[in-house]
Amino acid sequence: MKFETFELERYMSAWENVVDYNLSESGVHPLSLNDILTAEELDELSEMELLYCQANGTETLRSAICGLYPHATPDNILVTNGSAEANFLTIMTLLEPGDELIYMMPNYLQIWGFGRSLGVDVKPIRLKDDHNWQIDVDELASLITPKTKMISVCNPNNPTGAVMDSDIMMRVRELAREHDLWLHSDEVYRGVELSGEESPSFYAGDEMDIVVAGLSKAYRLPGLRLGWIVGNPDFVWKAWSLHDYTTISIGTLSDWVASRILQPQRRTALLSDVHEFLRTNLKILQGWVDDQDGLFSFTPPQAAAIAFLHCHLDGGSVELIERIRDEQSVLVMPGKWFGMENYIRVGYGTPPDYLKAGLERMAQTLSGLRIEAAA
Numbered sequence: 001m002k003f004e005t006f007e008l009e010r011y012m013s014a015w016e017n018v019v020d021y022n023l024s025e026s027g028v029h030p031l032s033l034n035d036i037l038t039a040e041e042l043d044e045l046s047e048m049e050l051l052y053c054q055a056n057g058t059e060t061l062r063s064a065i066c067g068l069y070p071h072a073t074p075d076n077i078l079v080t081n082g083s084a085e086a087n088f089l090t091i092m093t094l095l096e097p098g099d100e101l102i103y104m105m106p107n108y109l110q111i112w113g114f115g116r117s118l119g120v121d122v123k124p125i126r127l128k129d130d131h132n133w134q135i136d137v138d139e140l141a142s143l144i145t146p147k148t149k150m151i152s153v154c155n156p157n158n159p160t161g162a163v164m165d166s167d168i169m170m171r172v173r174e175l176a177r178e179h180d181l182w183l184h185s186d187e188v189y190r191g192v193e194l195s196g197e198e199s200p201s202f203y204a205g206d207e208m209d210i211v212v213a214g215l216s217k218a219y220r221l222p223g224l225r226l227g228w229i230v231g232n233p234d235f236v237w238k239a240w241s242l243h244d245y246t247t248i249s250i251g252t253l254s255d256w257v258a259s260r261i262l263q264p265q266r267r268t269a270l271l272s273d274v275h276e277f278l279r280t281n282l283k284i285l286q287g288w289v290d291d292q293d294g295l296f297s298f299t300p301p302q303a304a305a306i307a308f309l310h311c312h313l314d315g316g317s318v319e320l321i322e323r324i325r326d327e328q329s330v331l332v333m334p335g336k337w338f339g340m341e342n343y344i345r346v347g348y349g350t351p352p353d354y355l356k357a358g359l360e361r362m363a364q365t366l367s368g369l370r371i372e373a374a375a
């Protein structure tokens, strides 16, 4: 089997720790253990024996995760190394070469690339910028054939930060049920809505509902590498038996920390800090866009620390972001790697001064481009 390159992750892995200003991250600026644990807990953590963790996640952690999904019990949960592993195991467990998968675009293209590498026929259903980044459900229905096995959405969406309207969500669910399709929803950005109101999960306890999420984005803990799958117990068992081949288990320390911070009160406190911070930073980004003489426009995100800026310059998005990187040592992501040209994704979840400084540097390259375009 030949794997397609996952261009976004390849590029971020190579550059994110090299540039002066990294505005390529989609999560909110990470926290430290000191920010989230008490002194007693830190002491306890330092005494822990570093055993292998319970391979599907400890009962304590799986019970805490269930708290986020009213229809789930610990048997519905598999804990994984990030939501990246959760997505990988889901596709590996459920799809075969020749199956069709309907896939939301633009998107984080992990499943796009991995599915195609497996021989799955991945068909895009496009979010529309002029419809507040929503999908057209009639178009979705028209893509379903007897070979279709799964619909996969990312909600809230990366890279647009859009949240699916509740009536569209209901119709997507109905379509999946009517055609006996797996409905996979990547919800790693759930909890980081700018309104402060958590978006609903697709997990309704149906046999064919699968939700993937984790602590990297809303919870600001990407270094824990903690994700999970929610699904029916039989599917979870099968995905777990593949997890024996991928990573066996997650880290003991990560399981322990996650079990604590997902307790209801702590979780609410952790998430509530994020909303005001993001609203303030989004104003900084909006002000910067307004100062760029119409080079960019965007539909404001409803969730996540990312904005997908429509770029009104000629030329490809990869060339643009590489020029910004080379001239200014600032990293942002090109629309092409989310399946949509003429856009760039800017992460605005960094500390405000850092965000302003990175944007100021970007503006210098853009003013050079304007002069070249006028000449």
Ligand SMILES: Cc1ncc(COP(=O)(O)O)c(C=O)c1O
Pocket (backbone or CB within 6 Å): 026, 081, 082, 083, 084, 085, 087, 108, 154, 158, 186, 188, 213, 214, 215, 216, 222, 225, 226, 227
């Ligand atoms: C939609 C989506 N899913 C999954 C991931 C993987 O995240 P992690 O493995 O850190 O949970 C990302 C990372 O950016 C993402 O944007």
